[in-house]
Amino acid sequence: MAQVLDMAAILETRNLSKSFGALAAVQDVSLAIDAGGLHSIIGPNGAGKTTLFNLLTGTFPPTSGRILLDQQDVAGTPAHRIAHLGLARSFQRTNVFPAFSLLENVWIAAFATGRSWKGLLFRNTSQYPEANEQARQALRDVGLIDKQNQLAREISHGEQRQLELAIALAAQPRVLLLDEPAAGLSPEETRRMVALVRSLKGRYTMVLIEHKMDIIMSVSDRISVMHFGRLIAEGAPAEIQRNPEVRRAYLGGVAT
């Protein structure tokens, strides 16, 4: 097989740090996410995982360090611009548009990063075939297309978590950041979520935060472990499982 040139990571952080006053939430984190893979970030509560996500999506700027998307430094890019750079995120606490239908929920994300905003003020929303199709495809991917006209606030919690993911997919991102997609799901719903995540593998580069170990182990290509804001280990799932430092970090802790 021909040797591919050293593929640079599609998303990288270099010595990324974030402090809130005296609290160092993220300390000197250097990560490289390879294109097309699924990279998980795990760690006990308060390890800084969501803060890391917030840094990647521009919720706040880092205290120091760099964030490289396709070798471009995007650290400090404001949140509303990040989506346009190809980074989409789903949230730990369900963050949908309750009064909108499912289709409208995903449409709004598809439209934002769509090719053009022509007719922003006066063209009817039904007259955007690209955005409409992108939206429908996102719903199909998560298995919610049958409920496209139901209101987001009327569907079950498990379905809302699927919608949560669909909104991120609708932007057709290059990198998908999933923050605990299985949060609050029943075992059956969790199984469905895992199958969904697996179905997306290869089509999207994914970075996953999760607490449920069985999910992590079954879908991840690589795992990074955070503890007190620092990266304490990184490697393939099997290596991480055997890693004594990781065990120690979780002692008395949370991993289910």
Added chain:
Amino acid sequence: MRAFFLILISICVLPLIVRPVIATEIWIFAIFGLGLNLLLGYTGLLSFGQSTFFGSAAYVAGWLLKHYGVNVFFALGIGVGVGALSALVVGYLCVQRSGLYFIMLTFALNQLFYFVAYQWTSVTGGEDGMQGVPRPEFLGLDFKDPLVYYVFVSVLFLASLWLMKRIVESPLGRILQAIRENELRAEAVGYHVPRFKLLAFVIGGAFSGAAGVLYAMLFGIVPLEAIGFVFSGNVVFATLIGGSGSLYGPIIGSFVFIWLSESMSVVWARWPLLLGVAFVIVVLFFRGGVVEAWHRFWTWRRSSKPAT
């Protein structure tokens, strides 16, 4: 569609029931309400200072009409421009805050304009208002005739309604509602929220400005109250009682409010007391407004029929 015909019929029938002046006032106030509702109902921004744009437009257009003899259409255009511009300035300062701060800021800036209008008596006439605003004839149309002016305003109202309908059904309309539903997520999916809020402000201001000019020409005067906080409160009340959740809510609200205030004001000089009581009663007992009550009624009726 049903709504459109109902509106058309009311436009035709109204001047037969009430004096043309009152009928005209109702449609003007409806335009004012449409502008506010883009902010209040669709974007979730409680702007408590809409009279800033209404009054500013009225004063500027009134001045031009009085001293420069501009025609009615020009005055209207100026009013829309002044409304939009003042909303740009006010909006820029306000959209950076949210919640209670936002409400307070819109109010405080409204007060700024009010006090300027109060003091600048050489231009605005201060407490006495700007009197003698003409309604000059143009293109053979005698706007001084109440019925002619009524038709003119009704047509403008229909145009405003059509325009607002286009806007709320456009991507902008949906983006504004997304901001209302979940500001954080709207930003995360790629919208610069303050800029969109500002856009809503400017559009709302343009509508308010149009209403202001039409009001000035209707009564021939720009009273100081037109830029005061009671006016701002009235349009909020009208919009809420009509139902902020729908495009047509402000229309119903305008009917209710104008009817209330007109019937009460001839009875008692202290009628704002009754208005205040009406506000309190609506808030305590009739939240959601007329349109929601109507929807609830229809949903109930539909649910008692067998499902299709």
Added chain:
Amino acid sequence: MNLFLGQILNGIATGMLYALMGLGLSLITGVLNIPNFAHGALFAVGAYFLVSVVGVLGNFWLGLLLAPLGVALLGLVIEYAGIRRLYAAGHDYQLLFTFGLALILNELIILIWGPVGISHLPPALLRGGVDLGFTFYPKYRLFVMVMAGLLVAATWLFLEKTRYGAIMRAGIENKEMVSLLGIDIHRLFTVAFAIGAFLAGIAGALTAPIRGLSPQMGVDMLGIAFVVVALGGLGNLLGAIAAGLLIGVAQAVVAAYWTEASTAVIFAVMALVLLVRPQGMFGIR
């Protein structure tokens, strides 16, 4: 120069009153999280109550005590009968409610005391002026400065040094936490509203002999109270005090040179500050 210094003193006196208004409004909006558009009307009611009490009992000091108590009582009733039912209703309905109240109170004032402005002289003890060296300054205004200053200090001490005050400040920060600690959150709200009303009432009572009374006084003061809170930060009590003094002095200084613009200047200052610091002078981003 003397005119300037005299104006500064005037500014401090009105600034103290503005601080009282801002403090009360900041407390109410901070603890209850509602927009209180009736705050100006409460101020006006305080002034008119004073006039009535003095008219009936002939004693200014009793009036100064009873008028704000009356307003506090009114505040209690308003909170209990109305606002309490609206905490979950959303800001638009809360606004409409307090706005309706403002209308009602305003019209009641006109009904009871008439639409024309009234003037009210300070008590005999405080009439006339004091020689301060650079100017002959009205005794009553000095009294207002001291009295308002004491009230501001007392409120601040109550909130900072007493247990209940600490609970109230905690309520501004985090209502859920406070109710989880077993504290009756509804009573906290009622007390906060009553205190805020008291402060508005006494500010009104103190103002009466300075500027006279008119039914408009409530509306004018409402805007200023909002400016103080917007500049000082919601729930930021020191901020309200500082902002009140700042705009009081600014207004007085401008009034010396350009009287007509003095009130508009308050709002212009607010707009300018917010342009540079959207979070207010002391707010956190």
